[in-house]
Amino acid sequence: xxxxxxxxxxxxxxxxxxxxxxxxxxxxxxxxxxxxxxxxxxxxxxxxxxxxxxxxxxxxxxxxxxxxxxxxxxxxxxxxxxxxxxxxxxxxxxxxxxxxxxxxxxxxxxxxxxxxxxxxxxxxxxxxxxxxxxxxxxxxxxxxxxxxxxxxxxxxxxxxxxxxxxxxxxxxxxxxxxxxxxxxxxxxxxxxxxxxxxxxxxxxxxxxxxxxxxxxxxxxxxxxxxxxxxxxxxxxxxxxxxxxxxxxxxxxxxxxxxxxxxxxxxxxxxxxxxxxxxxxxxxxxxxxxxxxxxxxxxxxxxxxxxxxxxxxxxxxxxxxxxxxxxxxxxxxxxxxxxxxxxxxxxxxxxxxxxxxxxxxxxxxxxxxxxxxxxxxxxxxxxxxxxxxxxxxxxxxxxxxxxxxxxxxxxxxxxxxxxxxxxxxxxxxxxxxxxxxxxxxxxxxxxxxxxxxxxxxxxxxxxxxxxxxxx
Amino acid sequence: xxxxxxxxxxxxxxxxxxxxxxxxxxxxxxxxxxxxxxxxxxxxxxxxxxxxxxxxxxxxxxxxxxxxxxxxxxxxxxxxxxxxxxxxxxxxxxxxxxxxxxxxxxxxxxxxxxxxxxxxxxxxxxxxxxxxxxxxxxxxxxxxxxxxxxxxxxxxxxxxxxxxxxxxxxxxxxxxxxxxxxxxxxxxxxxxxxxxxxxxxxxxxxxxxxxxxxxxxxxxxxxxxxxxxxxxxxxxxxxxxxxxxxxxxxxxxxxxxxxxxxxxxxxxxxxxxxxxxxxxxxxxxxxxxxxxxxxxxxxxxxxxxxxxxxxxxxxxxxxxxxxxxxxxxxxxxxxxxxxxxxxxxxxxxxxxxxxxxxxxxxxxxxxxxxxxxxxxxxxxxxxxxxxxxxxxxxxxxxxxxxxxxxxxxxxxxxxxxxxxxxxxxxxxxxxxxxxxxxxxxxxxxxxxxxxxxxxxxxxxxxxxxxxxxxxxxxxxxxx
Numbered sequence: 001x002x003x004x005x006x007x008x009x010x011x012x013x014x015x016x017x018x019x020x021x022x023x024x025x026x027x028x029x030x031x032x033x034x035x036x037x038x039x040x041x042x043x044x045x046x047x048x049x050x051x052x053x054x055x056x057x058x059x060x061x062x063x064x065x066x067x068x069x070x071x072x073x074x075x076x077x078x079x080x081x082x083x084x085x086x087x088x089x090x091x092x093x094x095x096x097x098x099x100x101x102x103x104x105x106x107x108x109x110x111x112x113x114x115x116x117x118x119x120x121x122x123x124x125x126x127x128x129x130x131x132x133x134x135x136x137x138x139x140x141x142x143x144x145x146x147x148x149x150x151x152x153x154x155x156x157x158x159x160x161x162x163x164x165x166x167x168x169x170x171x172x173x174x175x176x177x178x179x180x181x182x183x184x185x186x187x188x189x190x191x192x193x194x195x196x197x198x199x200x201x202x203x204x205x206x207x208x209x210x211x212x213x214x215x216x217x218x219x220x221x222x223x224x225x226x227x228x229x230x231x232x233x234x235x236x237x238x239x240x241x242x243x244x245x246x247x248x249x250x251x252x253x254x255x256x257x258x259x260x261x262x263x264x265x266x267x268x269x270x271x272x273x274x275x276x277x278x279x280x281x282x283x284x285x286x287x288x289x290x291x292x293x294x295x296x297x298x299x300x301x302x303x304x305x306x307x308x309x310x311x312x313x314x315x316x317x318x319x320x321x322x323x324x325x326x327x328x329x330x331x332x333x334x335x336x337x338x339x340x341x342x343x344x345x346x347x348x349x350x351x352x353x354x355x356x357x358x359x360x361x362x363x364x365x366x367x368x369x370x371x372x373x374x375x376x377x378x379x380x381x382x383x384x385x386x387x388x389x390x391x392x393x394x395x396x397x398x399x400x401x402x403x404x405x406x407x408x409x410x411x412x413x414x415x416x417x418x419x420x421x422x423x424x425x426x427x428x429x430x431x432x433x434x435x436x437x438x439x440x441x442x443x444x445x446x447x448x449x450x451x452x453x454x455x456x457x458x459x460x461x462x463x464x465x466x467x468x469x470x
Numbered sequence: 471x472x473x474x475x476x477x478x479x480x481x482x483x484x485x486x487x488x489x490x491x492x493x494x495x496x497x498x499x500x501x502x503x504x505x506x507x508x509x510x511x512x513x514x515x516x517x518x519x520x521x522x523x524x525x526x527x528x529x530x531x532x533x534x535x536x537x538x539x540x541x542x543x544x545x546x547x548x549x550x551x552x553x554x555x556x557x558x559x560x561x562x563x564x565x566x567x568x569x570x571x572x573x574x575x576x577x578x579x580x581x582x583x584x585x586x587x588x589x590x591x592x593x594x595x596x597x598x599x600x601x602x603x604x605x606x607x608x609x610x611x612x613x614x615x616x617x618x619x620x621x622x623x624x625x626x627x628x629x630x631x632x633x634x635x636x637x638x639x640x641x642x643x644x645x646x647x648x649x650x651x652x653x654x655x656x657x658x659x660x661x662x663x664x665x666x667x668x669x670x671x672x673x674x675x676x677x678x679x680x681x682x683x684x685x686x687x688x689x690x691x692x693x694x695x696x697x698x699x700x701x702x703x704x705x706x707x708x709x710x711x712x713x714x715x716x717x718x719x720x721x722x723x724x725x726x727x728x729x730x731x732x733x734x735x736x737x738x739x740x741x742x743x744x745x746x747x748x749x750x751x752x753x754x755x756x757x758x759x760x761x762x763x764x765x766x767x768x769x770x771x772x773x774x775x776x777x778x779x780x781x782x783x784x785x786x787x788x789x790x791x792x793x794x795x796x797x798x799x800x801x802x803x804x805x806x807x808x809x810x811x812x813x814x815x816x817x818x819x820x821x822x823x824x825x826x827x828x829x830x831x832x833x834x835x836x837x838x839x840x841x842x843x844x845x846x847x848x849x850x851x852x853x854x855x856x857x858x859x860x861x862x863x864x865x866x867x868x869x870x871x872x873x874x875x876x877x878x879x880x881x882x883x884x885x886x887x888x889x890x891x892x893x894x895x896x897x898x899x900x901x902x903x904x905x906x907x908x909x910x911x912x913x914x915x916x917x918x919x920x921x922x923x924x925x926x927x928x929x930x931x932x933x934x935x936x937x938x939x940x941x942x943x944x945x946x947x948x949x
Contacts, residue, residue, distance in 0.1 A: 011556055034512050036536040036549045037556030044513020066572050066606035067482060067810075068489030072517040074859070075484075076879075094482035095607050100576055110480040130511050130573040131607065134542065162511035162537050162573060380531055381560050381682065399520050404529040407680050448676055 010381040011038050018375040018382070021368055028361045030353075030376040031167060038379045041327070041400055042354045046129055048169020049159035051077075051417065052250050053125055053176065055201045055226045056234065058084035060121045062091040064108050064139065065129025069161075070094075077417040078203045082228055086119060095131060105137045112146040112154060123153045123231035125176060133160030153231060155179050166329070167249065167355040174254035177225065178261075181237040189238045189262065193288065194220035196240040198255055198266070199247030199332070202227025203417060206424035210271055213425065217285060217297050225251060238262045242287055244269045244280075249330030249355055271424040272336035272432075273343050274305060274312060304426035312344060315433035320345035322440055325392035327352045327378055327401055328415055331360025337396055337415070338367045344433050349390035352378045380404055394440050409448050411439035484839035484862060486784055487810025489606035491569045492518045493614030495532055496642055496876075498600075500666020501622060502687035503564030507533040507553050509546060509581060510571025514606075525877040526645075526672045526885045531682065533557035535574075542577055547584050554588055558597070561683055564690055565598045565626070567618065575605035598690070600625045610811025612786045613713055615642055616706065619666060620715040626690060627723065630698035636749060637702040637725065638664040639715050641788040642876055643732060645673035647890040651733070654891050657758050658746045663692045663699065665715070673885040697723035701749050703742070705732045708787035708814040732788055733890050734898065735796035736765055761892040768896040772903040773801055779906050782806040782846045782863065784856040785875040787816035793855055793874065796895060798823060802902070805849035808834040808842045843867060853906055870909045872901050 009015060016029035034040035046063075050073050054061060063070040070092030081087065093111045095104050112124060124146070128139055139156035147154040159172045183189050195214070200207050207227035214221050222240040223233040237258070243266035245255045255266040267287065269280035278301045285297040324346050326337050331353050338348045351364055352375040364374060373386045387395055387408055394411035395401060405412040413435055415423070421435075422428045491508055495518055498506040508515040515534035523530045535553040537546045554566065568581050581601045589595055602621045604614045619639060638655070640648060648669035655662050670686025696702075696719060704716030707729050711717045716727040728749075733742040739762075747754055779802035783793050787809045794804040807820055813835035824831045832845045839862050846854070851869055854860040858878045860871040878884030889898040 010560055013556075033538045034534075034536045035552070035556065037507065037533045037553030037558075038560065039515075039531050039533050039557070040512055040536065041516065042512055043516040044511050047513050047517070062481075066489060067485055067487060067610070068492065068514070068517070068606045070482065071485035071488050072521055075862075090484055092482040092485065093480065097605070097607055100572075100607055107480050114479055114481055130514075130571070131576050134573065134576045161513045162542050163539050165512070379560075380529060384680065384682070399524050400516070400530070403523055403527050406527070407529055407674070407676065409676070409678070409680075 021372045044161035045169040046159040046161045048166035049173040052173035055079035057081040057087045058230045059123040063127045064093045069129045079201045116150045127157045128160045130161040170250040191241045194222040195242040197224040198245045199251035200227045204422040206422045209425040248332045270336045273340035274429045308426045308430050316345040322346045322393040323349045325350035325387045326396045331356035350386045482838045488611040490604035490614030493611030494569045494604045494618035497618035497666045498567040500668035502689050505561045505563035506567040509535045509574040512536045514571045524879045568601045569604045572606040617713040623715045626693045627697045628694040630695045632698050635661045635699045637696045637699045639704040644887050645669040645885045646888040650891045701726045703728045708816045710814045732792035734792040765892040765896045777801040780805045780851045782851040782854045784808040787813045806832045806845045870905050
């Protein structure tokens, strides 16, 4: 086991958010504000809200704020749609100095009017940003007036950037969704043999993969939150008899609320990896508890494992003994990745998240080996230190972490929202193994390890003055 | 030429610009050993880091004062001080840039006073700190970039003895472009100080061990001496005086300013090279003349293909101007030129150039891609030249995109794109011509078939349904 130098942290104050797993389980400090100046990889409240809501396909996503907030989030995610593609447009009220001084409410109201005329949306989400929080525009009022005027849903998203961290944004998004799905008359909601799928954003069609499994099991997917959803489909959410929750970090709050308000029970599932996918499908089938569904589920699992199991096992032989470092957005993803790496013979030697919760870190602690470094809200200096100290062969992360891994000379797995290939379900497990193999076993690493030797190709040969062409 | 300054909509739909601090970060990346800290909420620095990292494929470390609710209500000084503590400890910078955001400006943070107090209390009086006021609602990234360069100059240039060196101030061009400009300067045997030089910091060689603070960037000692230079050549013809570093050096230190366009295109490069010749008295070496000759050869070889080009050029004003000039030299009509910010002097400059092309050419300032798309369709543009936001024009209007500028997120190698000087222009022109050709080859068989074939067959009812009848209908949707 490699030594981990926890005594010499780049920034001492970060001590409580980092530990190496040992016999005693320490309490990890998480879900707090980032420390200034350490170059946290986290974004803001607005970012969290935008991640969750943006896949709602037929909504106008209007960012009430300066140009940057909208510009940096224009069509950057790989969420797919089977219908409208209005969600791929980025709308901004483009607040200027004048608006900051005199208030932006009028401009916002005008903006909504113009967008309604141009696109006839049924639903408008209005995102609040830092300055809106400071200048005190009354989003509620403007949205209420606009909704009445145009007879559509206009929902404010309270995502003022500085008011917490990314998980506060998840919550703001869930609050907006709760407003949207509230039925006009609660008593008339009829339950159906269907479920809502929470915490899947249909990246590279992942919702569709799961929907097709469920269809084979005779279970309807009512609506996914929020991958490939629309105003109309979201409004039927209260009719489902079960909520299954994949990305729990962004959706546990919504699941809890829906249980409380609509009496819909929820279960955490994971469709990442062969094992978790099979187990999750069984769990769902057991909930509906019909022999026919159970039979169909087992048949489906058997067929898929037969199709893909050997391929994944093949990669395991090639990858066994490699070590991975994981730094991702949420706890669910980290937990799934630890299991998924295990499936292909890889140990996770460092694992961290931007927004993991205490109970998720407890699960992580139970899953990892002794000595594995666990950390919350890491920064580049720490990632560099632990990746090197633990001898990781690859890092999992997002766009900002990728060049760091490459500069450190190790492989990288893109596990972010702009990827173009599905990682969910049985076939996704193969994609994952393939991607790990493609990066860990690439021939390029042969050339990067000892750059100094590049010009010594003829070292050791007799110096005989005869020039030969290489 | 029709001018359109600002459109009256209250919505910006699909943005063609970024915010001020983003541009300022890029400027600081070109100063040796510099570390930028953004005074604002955590998201600002993270979004900008992501945006820059995806273009350059480099780790982009930028600190944040991580303002929270408390800091917003009671003032963010404690956060900024802690941020400075940690950033200095982690990165050991030679110079620190403090950039504000919408949030910091709106709550009225006095960063000059805070920085001065901090340095004094910590005994860091020798650490240069450059503050830049960059509210996101103020202006675009373009103004943020030049304002930051100006502030760097204002804070770091010292009164110095006159010397033969020439200041070269570059806009946001690629690291490969900066290297090419340095190569030309070397060929012309010019002693120079180039600012900001991110040719190494944002396009690093793979090396061991990894360094948090990349090597390269304009040296602080060199910047200090810019006030004694013989002249400043600023590639900033569109830049307003208020944010012009060259103008500052001229008015404060009496360094004569030569504002020239980015040397893209034969005329713009001639201007740059002639200026170097005039200022140094050095001759233009034969090898550079050869490069010019090859560019001319390239232009002649391609002119008939380019004659059919109707371009939409968008991005930073300085880059848009140089590329539009290059289009004009080659018979490509820049039917739409556009920039997301105010554009400085871009519109006025284009006014002097565009009439010889098409009277109806559109110049859009403070615009967005919704408007650019509308005008491109109206003007029947058939090639787009600009950053990767232009993929929207390809997807929605079928206009192929030549990627140029910042950011390029959907392809690799934005940092390696070479477009300046005679050789770079030839490479850019080849990319443009080949994109026109590729599009032509993709469509011409079908287009001509649809236009003419139906005139050769018998009218309906006589011999219809013969086995060789093709099923395509006239006017079927073009690719």
